[in-house]
Amino acid sequence: MVTGHDLPTTTPTEAGLDPGWLNSAVVTIRERFPHVTSLLVARDGHLAFEQYFGIQQDDPQDLQSVTKSVGSLLTGVAVQHGVLSVDRPVLEQWPEAVTLTRDPRWQRVTVGHLLTMTSGLPSEITDPVYDEAWFHDADPLRFTLGQTLSTEPGQAFHYSNAGVHLLGALVSHRVGQPLEEFAQEVLFTPLGIPSRTWMADPQGRVWGSGSLHLTPREMLRMGQVVLQEGRWHSRSVVSAAWIQQMTRPRVKGYAFMEGMPDYGWLWWLAGSGETPGWYATGYGGQYIAVFPALRLVVVMTGQVCDHPNHRSVIVDLTRQVAAADLS
Template identity: 35%
Template sequence: MHDRFSRLTSLSASLLLALSVSGTHLRAESMSPGQANQACGSPSSIDDGWEIASPDDVGMDGAQLCSIAARLEQRATAVHSIVVIRHGKLVFEQYFPGYDQPWGQTDGQYEFAATTKHDMRSATKSVTSLLVGIAIDRKLIAGVDEPVLKFFPDSAAVKQPGWDAITLRHLLTMSSGITWDEARAWTDPKNDEPHLVFEADPIGYVLAKPVAAPPDVLWAYNGGGTELLGNILEHVSGKPLETFAREMLFQPLGITDVEWKTYKNGKIAAAAGLRLRPRDAAKIGQLVLNHGRWKGQQIVPADWIAQSITPRFQAVGYFGGTLFYGYQWWMGRSLAGGKEIKWVAAFGWGGQRVFIVPELDLVVMTSAAQYGQPKEGLAAIDILSNIVIPSVRDAH
């Protein structure tokens, strides 16, 4: 689950406090000179397709949103970016400098701004799921009940008992039953995830795994299944996964600055490799909120979105087992003002989160570098539940 490559340090609390006191964006090199004087959380004017509005325009309390930096200091947790969308309009964004180890780049201190890409880590899985839905809609794949071995007729899995019963749906819901364990230290040889990085044939590694239980019996977090889905997409489209994604998803969304990283073995990381600008990651959330539509264009079938965010399994063993899992999407809830508010989310290791709150017409995106930290993800859910949702003055 964790896409772990090294231990990262957290953002200094003193710097966060300085930011909260100043109430302004810290200017990065990629930002225009005038942006340094913007009001707290005021979105940058970038031609990326977002309509910009003030929190007041969409029924939100801007002053409450501006308390996010102080809340982070109070909690002693760090993030790199926060983006808030309401009623399809970008109303708040804030960026904080800090230590990061971006995939393929030198680790160290980085400035973050609206034009800075960030690792999405396992939030990539949710994007891969959208691409599967597009492929089914384009008749490249018959449906989720297609057997996995249909796409790998010469693999070792053909000889493994139980593999013939595994379908694409089982990969999407992480209920395939194959032996897989990512809940171990990165250096533990029994952790399956590093094999995706270092094996010469990572797809072969996944297909050679024995089956521990029949499909639909055991839910187990499994990035290997997502890698199979990515490989299948390449097979049926006849294109590299990144090319297929650009043509079918990113270009229609107006996402032009994107990277999809490869593992050290050269295999594109369908489970973890996306790097996106936070504002572009929020577009993915808005797409799901809009039932697959963006600016009047149906990019992903509405039915696929509905299937993807339908709770199918209790995510036993992860986040206290309080979350549900769909087609590579998480489902949970927040308590705000004495009321339970349901949400859907893409989760990435280290604090990458895209929250979709349908009943409030709200999308919240965070990025961070809380890799392997006890407080990983705390900042994101705290901001969502205790600041952003309560800042909504109306439910319409």
């Protein structure tokens, strides 16, 4: 069902896309990537291709860590409102949390460190025992702040769910309302997104690091906002300055995760030899991919389980579009 907030539709041909290639991509997905659940392509602000595999158009999907990239947008709005600073230490902006820390180096952890995953917290990706202890703690935020940092703040990238959950709690504290209410007010409602499932920790805080659910079309709107430097229709939802800063390469991430070595503010950057672009990614093959030079947004979703990575479909699509533009 098309709503007033959905992107207007067009045909692949009118959007400069090759219908034959797209049909071949669907065959490839069915044969090689049976865990894919959707593929949507928008160009020049128009939905040009939409295919679902085992789900319906209006079925919200578990975004997993794509939630982190949405959290970056919310952080940008809080900064724009003047209630949060990227460069100031977290504990200066949340003095009540000081008593939860033991390691004095927490005094030097900034919002920027949380955005680039360089706070010094260990990574749940490489330490499953730590991951289990953090996720199942009665108060994951208290658990996080009580950790001894594994490196000096700003020294090294450690993919950290706990750090992004802390960032979400900080944004909530600074704006004076639950993170999900703030998100609904400043981002979701302007994009026509109703209240959606967003799972919470044992203390009732929604997970800043994951578990937000959106439909693929709603994900596409999110990507379009990023492509349009924070604008949706005639309204500025997130500042253009934040989008520009958010998508700059800031640190080398874990290339083994997605084959993308560079990380911005909770967004990945396309790898060397690929079409320049920005990715919000999540476990199980959840993607919002934005390619400014091609005026292109691609969304893919997948079953939340281990299965072959299907980002190659997006990479191949961008190459096909870029080649067509040059011909």
